[in-house]
Amino acid sequence: MMRLARLLFALVLAVCVLPSARMLVAQQSTDPAMLVADDVYLSGENRLTAYGNVEALYDGRRLQASEITYDQKTETLIIKGPITLHEQNNTLILADSGELDRDMRNGILRGARIVMQNQVQLAAHAMARRDGRYNKMYKAAVTSCRVCKTGRPPLWQIRARRVVHDQQEKQLYFDDAQFQIMDVPVFYMPRLRLPDPTLERATGFLIPSLHNSTQLGFGVRVPYFIRIGDHKDLTLTPFISANSLTLEARYRQAFRNGRIEFEGAISDDNFGPRSTRGYIFGHGAFELPQDFNLTFNLEAVRDDTYLLDYGYSDKDRLQSELAIERVERDEYIRGALTHFYSLRSGESNSTLPSIVGNAEYERRFHPDALGGEFRFSALAHSHYRSSSSTTDVAVPDGWADGRDVTRLTLNGDWMRNWTLPGGLRARVQTGLALDSFHIAQSGTLSRSEATETTPSAALRLRWPLLKTERGGATQVLEPTLQLAWVGGSNPNIPNDESTLIEFDEGNLFAMSRFTAPDRRERGLTGAYGISWTRIDPKGWQASFAVGQVVHEDRQLEVSGLETFTDSSGLNGKFSDVLFAGQFKNDNGLTITARSLFDDAFDTTKAEARASWQTDRTNLGATYIWLRDDPRENRFGNVSEWAFDASHRLSRHWTGSAEWRYDVAQDRSVRAGVGLKYTNECVDLALSASRRFTSSTILAPSTNISFTVGLRGFTTTTNDKSYVRTCRN
Template structure:
């Protein structure tokens, strides 16, 4: 019998007294596995790092306080802090015996076996083969992934991949001496973890909630926590709705390939036919795409409660895709379609009242951009007329900032082409091109001077049909050519005042823009600039219309000031305020826009931020005569980390000249209360102050811990739209973590 006593060595800078290291290589002594060499003394020089030995294929490492080799019995006994590292597997024990004749390793005392995936088995005793792959143990516990735990009477591991635990209990929930019963657990005759398939399978499983049996199955399996995607049922959700009845959603996820999957989501309703949802996802060599369809069979009603279609198919199709075309170009699509106006809102899919589908290709260079697209729109409001809704095919855009400079300034080139058609209204075909110039000067006293100019040409071909903005009026077939020159200058003077606690910046700005009168031809329909709003974001815009069809005419001066204060980590304040002046009234703007008269309304924005606990944003447009609000928007958000609340107030003046732009005044309230680490309450309320009625309200109770997520929420919708009645819905979602 030979005895080796370990001596102190250092590993990763950490002293381990009484350690003998054994480098695993070709067999030097018959008592160790064929790939292990036993060194009597630590090798000269620095010892191999653990990671090198673990990843070294045929190498390994054994560490112990004492090693005894019995030549007659052909056994090696290691004791005192035994650690074995072998081909990614690790074994820890207080005492270990290796038998050369049987090739078995017997470990005793606080045994821990960790496999290549990081899963661990804990036992008082373990018998395993020399490769640390297959073995048996009594009275075991196992950790699968970072959280899942299994305990059982006996464990058997075979084929290096199957771990079978008998009379087992599975749960990711934490327990303690005061509360030894997990919130939920699965008891089974056997629990098998398959490392190759990455599944956990149960024979004769029984689900218990707080120690009470609630469900039983003859067999059940689910992916282990390391799996991102695997076929199987996803967790169901339940709800009750006063308009749809009781409902349950039971999704099934099907993995077709590593780059493709599909999710089937049947939604069963007590008062109507089921609703089926299908989502398909795929990654390709150049990109990825997603298609999501939903459909059912149901009646369609008008605003008077009359059935317009019986047992009709009602559904929607959504999707998106993005694909590379070389290094700088992409193509893709966005898809939003539905069979009728109210399907999305009635079946709680989306609250959108306008859908847009797009097919496009685009390229971004260092200073160049081009795109080609086709667009299809679908209006879902009761006042929308499908025949007047346009189809855009094609829509071509090009922009380039040239490398060379002219008179010290930058030259930009923009061009676009558009074909817009309707089934009932007029059709429009447009070509447009713009050349722009801009140069900025910094004067010694801090003044910033910017000069700019542009020349735009537009060619329109309008085909006879109803005016989309005024369907009662027909537009005649006509060709129009328009030239729009614009020149201007802007002067700003940023003044900086440092302070001990507050740094301040005050920047007055004056801008002069000159364009000719008479650029708005009555034969050109306003397709892209009808939705317009004067606010602080376009106070200094060279042309405040968002599109090309309408042009802001005549000379105008825009005057404003920006003020910013920074108080270190305490907070900040920002103020923008200004007004626009022109030589004569601009009839191209509506009377309610605030821009038609020689002096515009006042526009501005105030923003206050106090650390991370409070913020206030106030955007406004004030009547130039009496300073009354034409537009007001106030948003407040704040509170401690455990209780965040927000409130938003919006007041808009209606514009009879713009379809759909009606007066609006509403209030929104939201709150998020984190009661403790597990419990939270969230709620929201939206009220129409113009109509003195609530629009919708909802609240939810949320619970989350290491093994469970529960959401219980209630939502009330107060509005009515054709077959969408005011309704109340109650939703319940329970997620037993690690089960899928």
């Protein structure tokens, strides 16, 4: 019977509801109207009524109601609720009753409510639709908070005499608007405009934030977002505080083949060396023809303490760079021009390499005749100091403080692997390198020109042993032995690039552990080590490695000074013993540690990191210890702890904390706490931090900030776990 009724109604619909066939032919862009119901009947010649699970679909709109009556003479739909109207832009309209035209573009809905993006709700006594574009709501309330039937008001809402929703421009216009918190009016605005949640970008004010600092005093930030176009925008943020006037800015633009972003600020204050200070940071990336990528990074500041005073960055050395790069399976090309600027007290930018240029090329070949792999690389490097001094001064490396160095390196290596009886893996490597140096303003202690040819050869043996336990766990034990020889000698040139050496499991079996070719390990060298790894199917795994490097002769400079620093762990014939390990499980716990021990089993360097991550908790602790070493500009032991933590205290509350403690100096470096409340309609964040460090140009400071964000307008609610539930 129901099926027969639907067929009859479809026939009647074609005759009565859609009599204007010419209109449908003229509007080929719209789909024909459809109406489905449990039952239909005719009242006279011009009135058709459908009731019981009624659905009407037309031009992308879907109307659901308990009863719909279509009057052909007036071409109107008389609808009894509950009414649900689905729009194309993820907007849902609910109402108790209403009258609409045949296209559902004009009419009035009583007891109406609009839900946009499943977040923002607009409720009103009545709503008038005009041209399918404007929804005019009278005595309306707007909120993104969950509204329950308990009668309790939402956390926040905007009440207005009238609200107009422009669906085409995606804007909300308020007349006589009141912002209320828990039904208490906070402030009044005769006119207000807000973008609806379906609009991703719109010009207007963003949520302000409050700040208090011992240096800046109490202040407020009021961001203003300017939509310049679909692919670029500008955000201006006046920051007005008791001791400073600041204008912050951020510019972003997206291109067809890349993007750029700049941010900066300019301040007028009375506690810095200059009355007007500022900074600018910027970065960008572009795709170029033939798979090349262009990147740039800009960092500049007008005063050394400005970034820390205003909390913009903790950087004490700024780096600006322009680079072009291409990475392929068998080829690597990169060129970069870099500018460095130090903010550290006691460092002179005139005697530091401020402009550095690098060009790299590497190519892999697989010769059929020899087998294995052949690698060719070419590197060009140059760095420039603005100082013109040629006098040798008392600096850690003992060279002239105005020297400029240019280096060219050509290198060719051939390597091949074999599998020997018993599963023993053998690797042979041989190569030849050519290094050429030119030093300007070199002083009297070094040559101004130097060229060195370096032949090399190495044999490495690995014996991977695999064991599978009954429970499915896998263990891998791998002893490794390497014997290497590097010819030539280090020329009498300054050590500008290989000043800081990191000895770890990554370069234990390298031909040279220096970071650049201005220094190489020479002579006969041996390295040995053993690694163990266990992977358990229960979700945890552990690894451990130990190793050491042995030199036939000490690595010495021309002056007789040890090439490696005391704290590098590599000076002398026998290096320090390297220990490294890691443990992690599927409960989120990860522990990593690495240390160097000398022949008296005293620690040279040590670092450890432990972290635990779950759905509610994130804990981390780091410890580092470095022995004092004047040649690395470290005139005292470094011993420091760092802690960071965050924990979701409840559904809506999250706490966080951080702390850095200098054990060697027995004082705190930085500490901070934060508390955040989040639900489906609001973000409240309160944080406090203290910087304890001080110098001749920097004073300790305390900062407190408070930020409010209205979800639905400023941010989306993707995590549904923060949404409140209604209780009966």
